[in-house]
Amino acid sequence: MSKKRIRAQDVGEPPEGTWSNCLVIDNHVYIAGMTSRSAEFDTVIGENSYEQSIGIFDKIKALMQSSGGAMADIVKVNIFLTDINDRDQVWRARREYFSGDFPVSTLLEVSKLVHPDMSVEIEAVAILGAGVE
Amino acid sequence: MSKKRIRAQDVGEPPEGTWSNCLVIDNHVYIAGMTSRSAEFDTVIGENSYEQSIGIFDKIKALMQSSGGAMADIVKVNIFLTDINDRDQVWRARREYFSGDFPVSTLLEVSKLVHPDMSVEIEAVAILGAGVE
């Protein structure tokens, strides 16, 4: 029942003493607000919110796989944009990673994300086994 | 243990390939950020944040009932306003749907919601059975 920290290849780990990208406790998976930063955290990859969303969902997918699960196990995503008009770009990216019953979702425009080049941040909650049909 | 999508009469379903309003996994219930849109998603119902909150809580209540639960099972609500000064209106609406030990809550002002006529969006997490006394 104790928490297990999940790492994935190509997903940059945050600096020591800050946060974890992904924790699994029993069958519950918590994924931090992910952004499209490079593995070294020094640049933001993606010219627009579609491309950044692809970068983010790739990381979330890698973390889910390292957790022993899959995208279909994700039950909730929260999406934070710096421009609400980019939502169609995020939706377009999301359709490449989910099918059937999509996760519940909240999508908001916030004032600022951590880096001025970031236009989207996405966090997720999953339950291992939720996606089994 | 697999996720079950919950629908409710009078609660408009989002377009195919976007998100689910409500998913139940075991006894955990996740409800998307709900807004006071009409069932056809084309207009926002409610002249102010009180009226919009009533519209939202009505939907959440319907989804909870379709889940086999009740409002008392809700353990967490996150409330997003476009004007923080509307919080008393949301609180007033909330008192019509909860009693006893209210859900934990976070209330924030964000830059924008999806539609300019929306002034409030509310998401919820519930655990079936949590409200049984």
Added chain:
Amino acid sequence: MSKKRIRAQDVGEPPEGTWSNCLVIDNHVYIAGMTSRSAEFDTVIGENSYEQSIGIFDKIKALMQSSGGAMADIVKVNIFLTDINDRDQVWRARREYFSGDFPVSTLLEVSKLVHPDMSVEIEAVAILGAGVE
């Protein structure tokens, strides 16, 4: 399985009919968006985001202890700032309360918090036993 409301000494309780600071259901702990208000809710304690974060983490720690848990059981924190540039101050405070595998985290700048003197609000999710090594 029914929800249990958790109170802690020195943590001000919200007004009747508004929200709960902390609910425990089985081994899941939900903590509301906490701010550095005094126990009487009339003033905000802390000259800057570091000091306010200390005030907030003190409350979260007290609530976790009243829940029968500890800070190490926290799996997720969401941090809302009114100035994204204050994030280093929050991180500095966070390092005084966590070690090992930190919680997953989302950090955002929002337009406004409930009181103009507040610069930071933090909510948390914990699973009792998650921190046991």
